Amino acid sequence: MESNGYEGGLKMIEELTTNAEQIQDELLREILSRNAGTDYLRRFLHGQTDKQLFKKNVPVVTYEDLKPYIDRIANGERSDILVAESITGFFMSSGTSGGQPKLIPITAGGGTTGEIFHTLSESPVIKHFGDVNQVGKRMELMFTRPVIETPSGLRAASVTTTIYSDSGFRTILPKLYTSHVETIFCPEPEQSLYCQLLFGLIQRDEVVMLGSLFASTVLRGLKHLESHWQEMCSDIKAGQISHRITDLGCRNAAASIMKPNPQLADLIESICNCKSWEGIVRKLWPKARYVGCVCTGVMRQYTAELEFYCRGLPLVSTSYACSEATCGINLEPLCKPSDVSYTLLPNLAYFEFLPLKNDPAESIEMRSNSEDIEPVDLVHVKLGHRYELLVTTCAGLYRYKVGDVLMVTGFHNNAPQFQFVERKNVAISVDQEKTSEADLFKAVTEAKALLDPLGFILTEYTSYADTSSTPGHYVLFWELKEKEGNDCKEVDPKVMIECCSRMEESLQYTYKVYRKKNIIAALEIRVVEQGSFEALMDYYVSKGASLSQYKRPSCITSKEALKILDSRVIGKFFSPKSPV
Missing domain, CATH: 3.30.300 (GMP Synthetase; Chain A, domain 3)
Structure with missing residues (x-):
């Protein structure tokens, strides 16, 4: 996104949040019109697309309710048992926060939503920090997981693996990032991490942003560096990567970037060989403007230690998303991690909210008995109240419980802002x-x-x-x-x-x-x-x-x-x- 283009993104955010209710209704109408003839929705709507009928007849569901349909498609049945548009693959959730990985359908039109979301989430960041893509490189720690092929031949992969596999991403990677594609797709996580950190040190004068998807991964990288910086300095001095790195792709990538540099090795050694690593990130990468990673939710526990290493650099959580849907963006990237609120954008999915008992002192079983409470629309949530998020998407999720508990902290125009509270029933x-x-x-x-x-x-x-x-x-x-x-x-x-x-x-x-x-x-x-x-x-x-x-x-x-x-x-x- 060009540096002068962020203003267009900010203007779009203003329009979306001002007309939130109208856009939500139009989006739901579009989803229902497109998918009313599917086996799933026809059971409840009988071909109609009325919003009130949708709210009255279509049940609130969990993944387990939709899993039989998803499994049937994964095994070769036609997509229109659940969604009219052809399913092109599946996103695979991590499975580490709440159980087994889930398969979330992807349709051809989903890519457009992702591009819009990226543009909108980056606009507030560019406003405050400038467009880092124009002045240097991103040192982002990126990893993949194996791609699974379902019996129908459709691929199932994590969201990040899908992004990194895209030809467009591979094209911009050498210009905008310090990592090489061979290191990102290395099947050995420890070797991948070592190489990405090493390449980031070699290109330290170009690094203007550091990060990863989650705060935990950034910390894992810094701790790995703390344990292996001497070995990395030896590599930089000799211009050859450690024999411990056996992955051929990583070694080839290293050969393309490394040459003997004793001066750089001595400089990094003098920085790392200190009593305390407080503020080490700024010392190693002096041009870095911020650290980008999710610091909310379960990642909150990492912020104190991350701030120790990154003293003086803002920790920026740009957006709120999950495997099921992209949801919201942080309009104030300079705020403290503990104060981050996400503004939910009405064009990304149709959002509903199950009210929860609002007293934090009550036990979770008292808070979660909401089966007899009607979900409310995006623009009708109340300040200070807690809700469980439901999404309806173009990819076959209808009134789907994401499993996240959010609290309303304010409004931007007519769109509510939320803090992530917790995963429900974890x-x-x-x-x-x-x-x-x-x-x-x-x-x-x-x-x-x-x-x-x-x-x-x-x-x-x-x-x-x-x-x-x-x-x-x-x-x-x-x-x-x-x-x-x-x-x-x-x-x-x-x-x-x-x-x-x-x-x-x-x-x-x-x-x-x-x-x-x-x-x-x-x-x-x-x-x-x-x-x-x-x-x-x-x-x-x-x-x-x-x-x-x-x-x-x-x-x-x-x-x-x-x-x-x-x-x-x-x-x-x-x-x-x-x-x-």
Whole structure:
């Protein structure tokens, strides 16, 4: 997008948000007119396209409700059992935040929506930072996952893999990015990461933006650099990549860019060989204007450590999207990650919202009983209220529960703005109580504040409900890091015990009642050695997740994943008393 073209994008945003209700109604009418004759919609609408009939007769559904139709198409049946336009393939969700990967239909017309969304989401960024494409390169960490071919011959791939496979993207890659296509498609994630970081260092004077899809991936890259910078300096000095990199594509890419550069190697060594890596990103890439990645939702836990490495550089979450639909953009890219709100654009999908009980202190099971509540339209949501997002798209999703809980924070013209609260029903539970992702994050945030004065950072956490004994109890896995130095000294056990107590005091009412009645036993924090959550990420990647899409589960259910963390525990601490 040209630097003088962002004004056109901003103008389009104003028009879309001003006419939000009209555009939503027109979009729904278009979707229904096109798809009313499908097997699925004909059951409910009998060929009609009336909005009120749609709301009255078409049910609110989950993926499991549509899965039989999607499976039939994947196995070779015609697309019009679900959608009139031919399905050209499937997006495959990550499967790490809420269960097994899902297959989301793609139609030929979906690409146009994606292009518009990219233009609109980039416009506010260009307004504040200028068009980085005109002045340098993006150092973005990009990864793919294997493409699956369904029995019908249709391809199923992650959204990012689909983007990186596009011929248009491959054409602009050498000009706009530091990574090479061979490194992006390398089947060995660790080798891919090493090479992308190395190429970013070699081109450090051209880098004007750093990032990846998620904050977790950016952090994984910085930690990998922290462990391997000496080896990379040796490579740069010699002009040859490490023999440890065995992938032929990566080696060929390295040969095309590398030449002996002792001066650059010495400079990078002098920067990296320091007591603290606080602000290291700005030192290594002095022309960088911002770090782009999703820092909201489950990624919130990474912002403190990411800000440590990127001190002085804004963390920018440009947009809100999922495998099912593109949804909204951040109109204020300079705001703090904790304050990010996304403006939902009415031309991207037909949006509805299931109202949820609004008291954050209520347990999740009290908040989620909304089966008897009618969904509301985009322009009729209320400020400060929480909703579960429904989407209706041109690709065969009708009144589909995305699984995200959003809270209305304001309006831009007539379009609401939302903060991402949590994934619905991603919760930890021992008995009848349920602690949501948001409740857990709040409790951890309260507890980790005790570590700040001691010079420690909580880099990662997850949880699970240990019901191997009676009563069961909550277990939190914490990985800690010192602000200075690579090693982690032992934290005072008294402080960790106080962290356990602080967490319990911060949890919701139902948990506290059950704890006092000994229905739930004392909360436990297990401190794991550094690198444990990298090993957890590696496990999920080995099972098919992409580094680009990986989301650390808030609650672990996999026995194999629990074994990985339990085998690395270096300290166990329990809350000494019931919360007040």
